[in-house]
Amino acid sequence: MTLLTRGARLVGTGSALPARVVTNAELAQRVDTSDEWIIARTGIRQRHVAGEGETTATLATDAARAALADAWLTPADIDLIILATATPDNTFPATATKVQNALGCNGGVAFDVAAVCSGFLYALATADSLLRTGAARRALVIGAETFSRILDWEDRTTCVLFGDGAGAVVLEAPDTIGDIAADASAPGIIATKLHADGAQHDLLYVDGGPSTTQTVGHVRMKGREVFRHAVVNLADVLAEVLEDADVSVEDIDWVVPHQANARILDATARKLGIAPEKVVVTVDRHANTSAASVPLALDEARRDGRIVTGDLIMLEAMGGGFTWGASLIRV
Numbered sequence: 001m002t003l004l005t006r007g008a009r010l011v012g013t014g015s016a017l018p019a020r021v022v023t024n025a026e027l028a029q030r031v032d033t034s035d036e037w038i039i040a041r042t043g044i045r046q047r048h049v050a051g052e053g054e055t056t057a058t059l060a061t062d063a064a065r066a067a068l069a070d071a072w073l074t075p076a077d078i079d080l081i082i083l084a085t086a087t088p089d090n091t092f093p094a095t096a097t098k099v100q101n102a103l104g105c106n107g108g109v110a111f112d113v114a115a116v117c118s119g120f121l122y123a124l125a126t127a128d129s130l131l132r133t134g135a136a137r138r139a140l141v142i143g144a145e146t147f148s149r150i151l152d153w154e155d156r157t158t159c160v161l162f163g164d165g166a167g168a169v170v171l172e173a174p175d176t177i178g179d180i181a182a183d184a185s186a187p188g189i190i191a192t193k194l195h196a197d198g199a200q201h202d203l204l205y206v207d208g209g210p211s212t213t214q215t216v217g218h219v220r221m222k223g224r225e226v227f228r229h230a231v232v233n234l235a236d237v238l239a240e241v242l243e244d245a246d247v248s249v250e251d252i253d254w255v256v257p258h259q260a261n262a263r264i265l266d267a268t269a270r271k272l273g274i275a276p277e278k279v280v281v282t283v284d285r286h287a288n289t290s291a292a293s294v295p296l297a298l299d300e301a302r303r304d305g306r307i308v309t310g311d312l313i314m315l316e317a318m319g320g321g322f323t324w325g326a327s328l329i330r331v
């Protein structure tokens, strides 16, 4: 049997942030907190918050357009859209179909993936699988969120942590279906690992939903416990991917992590022996944008020239569920 081992190639990235910036000082006027506390415990200095008319779909569409332009492609070139979000515009239809319609490329496959902060990793792995089998030729994989709309703005333990935004990548099917010569030197997605542990539901969840309360609900979190699990799970899954790909931690040029908390980024990097200067950090300006944070950080680091063609990059994320995962890519 012919093995399909070569992964999809990343050919473009884009991102979008709402215009409105909310500083820690502004939040301190609403809840009992301070700029000093937020910076010391999380590294966050500000976040972007969606305004009137801005939704998950509009941010996702803007990010998708930017990614297409970066790839020198048009919407007509896209036959698969996977959008990761925990804050869809509507319960249904999928926000991905709104993006498809806004881009004007109706007719292909479009659906949402719900894995909260790990959603982009789950969406990327799903797209990669479909592209490897030949079910699609070019995919837009988007992470987009408007978490500001599911925050309890009276709860200082959560409202200071999150922000809104979107990031997108364009993936292209591997050139040769059936090529078994894939290794870490070839451009494309090399190895991906995903996990979930439904027993941890109560540590991070939204206390509402169509089938339970018929409301949207608000984010609830036991932050300290989430923190502890995050460092262990992320370090473990990174090690798994490295082993799978048969590369060592020193071979990685850039780690592009989910941006939950600067202390989680530091602790995970330390545990694995990754130099802090190899970790892309946006949490100070974006806060935690859930499924959007990895593609937002990836786009920033490509556009400012840090990540260049040929680099080996590791994406990783963990979120509610719990869900977590990592993906190693040669760009």
Ligand code: ACO
Pocket (backbone or CB within 6 Å): 032, 033, 034, 037, 038, 041, 042, 117, 156, 157, 158, 160, 161, 204, 221, 222, 223, 224, 225, 226, 227, 230, 258, 259, 260, 261, 288, 318, 319, 320
């Ligand atoms: N301002 C001031 N004080 C606060 C605030 C605030 N915004 N929030 C909590 N406090 C208080 C608490 O009430 C507590 O007071 P007490 O000692 O009088 O009871 C004190 O600060 C310490 O609270 P802890 O929760 O123990 O603080 P900790 O150092 O753990 O930091 C934080 C809290 C920032 C939430 C941290 O645990 C964290 O980042 N956890 C990870 C959670 C996360 O990032 N989740 C995102 C989704 S999952 C993911 O993306 C990985």
